[in-house]
Amino acid sequence: xxxxxxxxxxxDLEWTxxxxxxQRMWSAPGEEMEIVQIGAVKxxxxxxxxxxxxxxxxxxxxxxxxxDSYFIDLxxxxxxxxxxxxxxxxxxxxxxxxxxxxxxxxxxxxxELVRVVSNCQLYGMxxxxxxxxxxxxxxxxxxxxxxxxxxxxxDLPELLGFAPPxxxxxxxxxxxCVAEALRRVRKAGKF
Numbered sequence: 001x002x003x004x005x006x007x008x009x010x011x012d013l014e015w016t017x018x019x020x021x022x023q024r025m026w027s028a029p030g031e032e033m034e035i036v037q038i039g040a041v042k043x044x045x046x047x048x049x050x051x052x053x054x055x056x057x058x059x060x061x062x063x064x065x066x067x068d069s070y071f072i073d074l075x076x077x078x079x080x081x082x083x084x085x086x087x088x089x090x091x092x093x094x095x096x097x098x099x100x101x102x103x104x105x106x107x108x109x110x111x112e113l114v115r116v117v118s119n120c121q122l123y124g125m126x127x128x129x130x131x132x133x134x135x136x137x138x139x140x141x142x143x144x145x146x147x148x149x150x151x152x153x154x155d156l157p158e159l160l161g162f163a164p165p166x167x168x169x170x171x172x173x174x175x176x177c178v179a180e181a182l183r184r185v186r187k188a189g190k191f
Contacts (some may be wrong), residue, residue: 005045009100010107011134012039012153012174014077016061019070028190034061035089035119037077038096038170040106041179049183055099056172060086060121068079079171087182090125097128107135109178140190141181149171153177160184 014037018028025182026033042053060082067079093116100106106113106129113134120127138150145151145159154168156177165180166173186189 006103008043008045008049008107008182009105009177010041010043010105010175011096012108012171012178013037013112014039014075014169014171015115016064016068017071017074018068022069030064032061032063032122033115034064034122035059035092035115035116036061036067036071036082037075037171038092039173039175040096040099041172041175042099043179043182047186049179049186051116051176051179054172054175055096056165056170057092057095058082058086059089062089066179076167077170089119089123093120093128099128100132104132105135106165107131107137107173107178107182109138109141109156111136118151137178137182137185137191140185141178144181144185144188144190156181 013035015033015035018031021031036059038057038059040055041051043049044052067082072078111134113129113132116129117127142150151159153174154177157164160181162180165176182191
């Protein structure tokens with residue numbers, strides 16, 4: 001094979017949440033899983049998976065524009081920050097699609113693109129990432145950890161023994177957690 005391998009994109013989303021919404025699977029009236037933040041890193045497809053670039057954008061939810069205190073406490077994302085930095089989903093996904101470029105695969109700790117698809121459907125808009133698909137990397141990470149439960153991306157620093165790369169439950173920091181887990185999985189010859 002000649003030439004360089006295309007970079008890998010690792011993404012993480014934060015979406016609206018309320019106390020108990022995860023346990024209810026967001027089934028209570030008005031509990032829409034609207035994207036609030038997109039974070040991602042672009043990694044060189046090398047043994048060390050070096051970070052080449054980072055992306056973070058705040059998205060203003062349309063149906064539930066006011067963040068619940070549960071979400072604020074969990075993520076540290078404040079209403080003030082969302083009001084100042086937030087953009088509409090259409091603009092945010094267009095910027096993210098530009099960051100992703102022609103990469104057809106996006107890696108996530110779960111299928112992050114499912115939420116993109118559902119939000120585009122919820123808002124009746126085209127999905128600029130429709131040609132991309134998500135590679136769920138939970139299985140190789142869980143295999144490396146040897147645990148029977150599925151952790152969240154925010155649990156990875158503690159489970160793998162590395163310093164958190166920022167505020168947990170925020171898209172960019174959680175993307176970097178997944179990237180570090182992938183480095184360890186690659187070093188173990190499983191990715």
